[in-house]
Amino acid sequence: MGFLKKSPWVLHYDGSSCNGCDIEVLAALMPKYDVERFGIINTGNPKHADVFLITGSVNTQNVDVIKNIYNQMGEPKVVVAVGACACTGHFFAECYNTLGGIDKVIPVDVYAPGCAARPEVIIDAVVKGLGVLEEKLTKLRKKA
Amino acid sequence: MLVDINVFHGELIMEILSIILYIVLAPVAGGIIAGADRIITARMQSRVGPPVLQPFYDVLKLFSKQNLVVNRFHGDYVICFLVFTILSGCIFFGGGNLLLAIFALIVANVFIVLAAYSTNSPYTLIGAERELLQMLAAEPMLLLSAVALFNVTGTFDISEMLKTTRTPFLYVPGVFLALTYVLTIKLRKSPFDLSTSHHAHQELVKGLTTEFAGPSLAYFEMAHWYETIFMLGLVYLFFANMPIVGVLVALAVYFVEILIDNINARVKWELMLKSAWVVTLILGVGNLFVLYFLSL
Numbered sequence: 205m206g207f208l209k210k211s212p213w214v215l216h217y218d219g220s221s222c223n224g225c226d227i228e229v230l231a232a233l234m235p236k237y238d239v240e241r242f243g244i245i246n247t248g249n250p251k252h253a254d255v256f257l258i259t260g261s262v263n264t265q266n267v268d269v270i271k272n273i274y275n276q277m278g279e280p281k282v283v284v285a286v287g288a289c290a291c292t293g294h295f296f297a298e299c300y301n302t303l304g305g306i307d308k309v310i311p312v313d314v315y316a317p318g319c320a321a322r323p324e325v326i327i328d329a330v331v332k333g334l335g336v337l338e339e340k341l342t343k344l345r346k347k348a
Numbered sequence: 349m350l351v352d353i354n355v356f357h358g359e360l361i362m363e364i365l366s367i368i369l370y371i372v373l374a375p376v377a378g379g380i381i382a383g384a385d386r387i388i389t390a391r392m393q394s395r396v397g398p399p400v401l402q403p404f405y406d407v408l409k410l411f412s413k414q415n416l417v418v419n420r421f422h423g424d425y426v427i428c429f430l431v432f433t434i435l436s437g438c439i440f441f442g443g444g445n446l447l448l449a450i451f452a453l454i455v456a457n458v459f460i461v462l463a464a465y466s467t468n469s470p471y472t473l474i475g476a477e478r479e480l481l482q483m484l485a486a487e488p489m490l491l492l493s494a495v496a497l498f499n500v501t502g503t504f505d506i507s508e509m510l511k512t513t514r515t516p517f518l519y520v521p522g523v524f525l526a527l528t529y530v531l532t533i534k535l536r537k538s539p540f541d542l543s544t545s546h547h548a549h550q551e552l553v554k555g556l557t558t559e560f561a562g563p564s565l566a567y568f569e570m571a572h573w574y575e576t577i578f579m580l581g582l583v584y585l586f587f588a589n590m591p592i593v594g595v596l597v598a599l600a601v602y603f604v605e606i607l608i609d610n611i612n613a614r615v616k617w618e619l620m621l622k623s624a625w626v627v628t629l630i631l632g633v634g635n636l637f638v639l640y641f642l643s644l
Contacts, residue, residue, distance in 0.1 A: 208412060210405035238395040240386075243402050249554045251416055251561035254409075278414035278561045341412060 208254065208280070208341055209334045211243040215253035217273060219306070220296070221260030224320030225287035229257060232323040239327060250276040255333055257326075261289040261296050262303040274310045280340035282333040285312045286326055288319040363442045363507075370441040370577075371434060378573025379403045381580075385606055392610045407569050413562035418467050425463030426564045432456035433571040437578050443507030446494045446585075453490075453578065456571070457483050460556065467559040475555030479543035481617045482533050485624035489530040490582070492632045496523040497585055499639055510588050517586040517597075522635030524586050528601055529627045533620065534579050535602075536572070537609035540620050576602075 218226050232239050233246055247253050250273045262270060274283070285306045288294040293304035306312050313336045316329035383400040390397025399405075417423040436452035439445065457479070464476035494504065500516040501509045517524050533540040541547075544555035552558070560568055580598040587594035 207405050207408040211402065211409045235393065235395045238390070238397075240390060240398050241396050243398050243405055247554070249558055251559065252554065252557075252565065254413070278416050280413070 206338070208337045211245075212254045212330060212334055212337070213245045213247045213252055214255045214257050214330065215247055215250055215273070215277070216257045216259070217270065219258050219260030219266055219270065219290060220263050220302070221287065221289060225259035225290070225318075228320050228323050229259065229286065229326060232326050237323050237327065239330075242331075244330060251278060253277055254281060254337060255330055256281060256283045257286055257330070258283065258290050258306050259286045259321075261293045262306055262309050263299075263301050264303065265301075267303060267309055270306070270309055280337050280344055282313045282337045282340070283310055284314045284316060284326075284329050284333050286316045286329065287321045288317060291315045291317055294319065359507075367438045367442040370437055374437060374441075374577040375570055375573045378576045379407075381576060381602065382573060385602075388603070388606050389610060392607075403569070403573075407566045410566035410569070411563050415563045416559075416561040417564060418469075418559055421466045422463055422559070423564055425459050425466060426560065426567045428459040429456050429463065430567045430571040430574075432459060433574045433578070437574050437581075440506060440578055440581055443505065443510070446497065446504050446506055446509070447491070449506075449578075450487075450490050450494055453575070454483065454487055456575075460568070460571075464556050464559070469559050471553045471555060471558040475543045475552055475558065478617060479556050481621055482540065482543055485540075485621045486530045486533040489526055489624065489628045489632055490534075492628060492636075493523050493527045493582065496520040496632070496636060496639075499636065501588070506585070509585060512588055515587060515589055519639060520586070520635050522631040522638075524583075526627045526631035526635075527583070527586075528604070529631075530624060531579055531583070531601065532605055532608060533624065535576060535605055537605050539608075539612040539615040540624075541609075541614060542617055542620060545614075 216226070216229050231237060250256075254277075256274060256277060258270065274281075283306065285291050289296060290306050293302055296302045297304050303309065314329045314333045316325045318325050321329075380400060382403040383398070386402060387397040387400065415423065432452055433456040436449045436456060439449040439452055461476045461479050461483075464472045464479065467473075497509060497516055497520075498504050500514055500519045501512040503509060532538075536543075536545060538545070538547075542555075544552075544557045557565060557568055580602060583598045583601050584594040587597055
């Protein structure tokens with residue numbers, strides 16, 4: 205069953221990004237990179253999504269939102285941290301209102317570095333995430 | 349007498365065969381049409397687009413996802429939606445009564461609205477209300493097209509309609525145009541994709557389908573394939589005596605719907621309801637009046 209790999213639906217959430225990475229995520233959907241070639245769709249609904257794409261770091265205001273979205277997604281699911289802020293907190297890491305990278309709150313499967321992360325890196329990260337998705341599915345099947 | 353029984357058996361076997369063929373082939377054809385739809389849409393936006401079989405990959409993937417149902421009725425209602433959509437298609441393609449087929453489709457629609465209402469999610473509730481408005485806008489025209497086909501062919505039985513020597517389109521072109529207008533609502537295309545849509549980033553998240561996840565969403569997609577084939581079949585009936593022309597026109601109508609989908613923004617429900625009824629009244633009912641006065 206390799207169909208997870210053929211139709212990953214992405215949910216994009218902007219943590220506290222400067223919009224640099226967000227624009228690159230959108231660039232990946234536009235004609236130049238056109239990720240729909242690989243069946244990747246940008247959905248606005250956590251219940252339909254397979255890949256949770258987060259840009260920006262976690263702060264005290266959005267920590268509940270991120271947890272909520274993560275919990276609403278159906279198994280198997282993958283979290284991709286896009287950009288330096290999402291990976292480690294970058295230069296906001298020491299700020300009084302910032303908790304740091306996404307992995308401080310929910311488990312992250314793939315890190316896509318860069319400031320801002322390039323569309324190629326984002327596509328690469330999602331493709332890498334698909335491998336993790338398959339692993340998680342086989343684990344789920346074994347459990348059941 | 350014996351001959352009659354044999355003829356009857358032959359017809360029955362043909363009916364059962366065409367129903368089985370419909371159940372097996374309709375999702376295949378519907379899925380391929382949906383895939384072609386996505387490629388054509390992508391080309392219109394100067395993108396390459398997904399493979400033709402993408403809708404099948406999507407649905408097969410959805411079956412391997414967790415089924416997040418919010419209560420014990422939710423999943424059953426979606427299955428009822430699928431079953432009744434298939435049933436309406438079986439009546440239609442088995443050569444049954446056209447009115448009965450349309451009523452079965454309305455029942456299917458009621459089930460999807462019930463599924464949405466059972467969830468208590470605000471997005472889904474607004475989606476359900478809009479779906480009811482869409483039904484209110486579209487169903488009169490669907491029934492009226494059945495009446496128009498009856499006026500031309502003298503029967504509601506589809507197997508009899510196919511034997512007609514007249515081309516219904518030539519008698520009721522207004523009804524045909526009004527039906528294509530309403531098809532935009534039934535095929536969930538812009539500007540009338542109010543309750544839910546295939547495109548991302550809608551103001552209602554996903555409207556009607558927000559709370560469906562995994563297999564339930566897969567059932568919804570499959571039902572939509574069956575529905576598409578049903579609608580194209582209805583278009584075909586307007587050219588019932590010319591099979592090749594009928595199929596070509598059905599495909600052309602679908603292409604026009606894709607074009608309309610890509611060049612229009614979503615409208616408010618008031619405009620959808622009013623315009624659909626005005627079109628139904630002027631083109632649909634008007635056409636029937638003309639037929640009556642010319643007594644054709």
